Amino acid sequence: MPENKNLTASVAPMMDWTDRHCRWFHRQLSQQVLLYTEMVVADAIIHGPKERLLGFDPAEHPVALQVGGSDPDKLAVAAKTGEQYGYDEININIGCPSDRVQSGRFGACLMEEPDLVATCFAAMQAAVDIPVTVKCRLGVDDQDLDETLPRFIETVAEAGCTHFIIHARKAWLKGLSPKENHTVPPIDYDRVNGVKARFPKLQIVVNGQIETISQGLDLCEQGALDGFMLGRAAYHTPWILTDIDAQVYGRDAFGQSREDIALALIDYAKITQDVDRTTKALIRHAMGLFSGEVGARLWRRQLSEGLSAKLLPSDVLQQALDAMSAMRDAA
Ligand SMILES: Cc1cc2nc3c(=O)[nH]c(=O)nc-3n(C[C@H](O)[C@H](O)[C@H](O)COP(=O)(O)O)c2cc1C
Incomplete structure (x- = not known):
């Protein structure tokens, strides 16, 4: 039986990919894996067709709603609405580099505004009883990560955030497409490990280029991390999810074909x-x-x-x- 009882494995939020049908499918492959929605913008949650944006099948639990935005009041309403819909966690996107998201002043560009992220987090967490978590990058553009990454984590943690998912690469906000931003900036797991070493009480989940469950487990062991999140590999090779219940959560081996x-x-x-x-x-x-x-x-x-x-x-x-x-x- 593995010793990783407290680790979490999750499938990343992915626009156009992790809709409710995808999540239902992934749930057939693992009863335990934590599933994330696509990012839903706070304004859309407030003004848009709620059932279409937020509705999900109870079979998807545990499932986290990822929201995007940078207005604390709107994010608080969005978080509350997500809680009322029955989500198990609300996550805020501080990692998306697209132009559309930048022009709305949210996503990865918020790595440069830790105080604002802290205010957003505090407003959201005050509005709900379920956990609010942050998914972020190592940093953006020419930020000096030795300085900016610990400052970001510390500032947001001081507002009460205990759970960070870190995509282990920078985002380059100018000159790279969102797709290139998932491959070009080099992956740097040591930075994530450094965050955990510096803030050992925080839950730190690593994301980025993890292809198999055993690779995820190795990364967690190397950095004493609290979990790993799979993105593209879960989508393109979903059968890897069938290893999760046994290898990460110590449950029975997957028995279906x-x-x-x-x-x-x-x-x-x-x-x-x-x-x-x-x-x-x-x-x-x-x-x-x-x-x-x-x-x-x-x-x-x-x-x-x-x-x-x-x-x-x-x-x-x-x-x-x-x-x-x-x-x-x-x-
Ligand atoms: C098609 C696609 C859509 C994505 N959409 C989102 C999103 O809505 N929110 C988010 O935080 N990250 C998004 N991401 C980033 C992933 O969540 C993840 O951080 C990234 O793909 C790195 O993990 P991987 O190397 O395991 O794929 C997206 C990635 C892809 C490929």
Whole structure:
């Protein structure tokens, strides 16, 4: 049995990716992993279609709502609304580098405004009884991390924040696209370890370029960290999530096959697609289900073709599964 009882493993907030259908799918692969929503802007939560933005299936628990913004009052209302919707945690995005987010003065550019982040955090935490957490970068642009990173963490921690998820690279706000900002600035896990060493009472979760559960566990061990968060690897190779319950939480090994999960997705699609046109995104989320297996390419091609043909999601999945069975029978 592993000794990592107190570690957490999570799937990162990812715009257009970790919608409710993706989270439902990921939940089939791990009962324990903490799931994050896509970022939802505080203004949208306050003025937008709440059910569409915030509604989720109870099966997704534990699930955290990530919000974006920099107005403490609005963020407090957004956090409260998230709590009322039943989320288990509210997280604030201090890591997104996109121009749109910068022009709204939130996301990664707030790494330069620790006092404002502290005020936002305090307003949000005062509004809710569930934990409020911060997801941030190491810093931005030419910040001197020796100085700015500890100051950021200390300032926000003084406002009461005990839980930080740190994407272990800087964001470059000028000259790089959001995509390049996930690859170009070098990854630096030692900086994250340094934060934990300096603030040992804080919960520090590492994020960035983690490909497997064992890599996540190794990083936690090396830095005495409190958890790891998986982003792109969870999306593109979701089967890695099936290692989490046993390896991170000491629960029983995952007992289902990829075909079992595909069948569960078909049942889910049948229930949701009549009332929710966004269910078609499930097809995209499921592209990686067979990744690394014989037939992975056939699965992806069947899903892509079914998506282009605008078939019902349940039919697309069923046809892809039938094609996989036929391929296996013929082998
Ligand atoms: C498509 C995509 C969308 C993302 N959207 C968000 C977001 O809404 N909020 C956020 O904090 N980070 C977002 N990120 C960053 C991820 O949460 C994560 O920090 C980053 O991908 C690094 O982790 P990884 O190397 O494991 O993918 C996004 C990343 C990707 C690839």
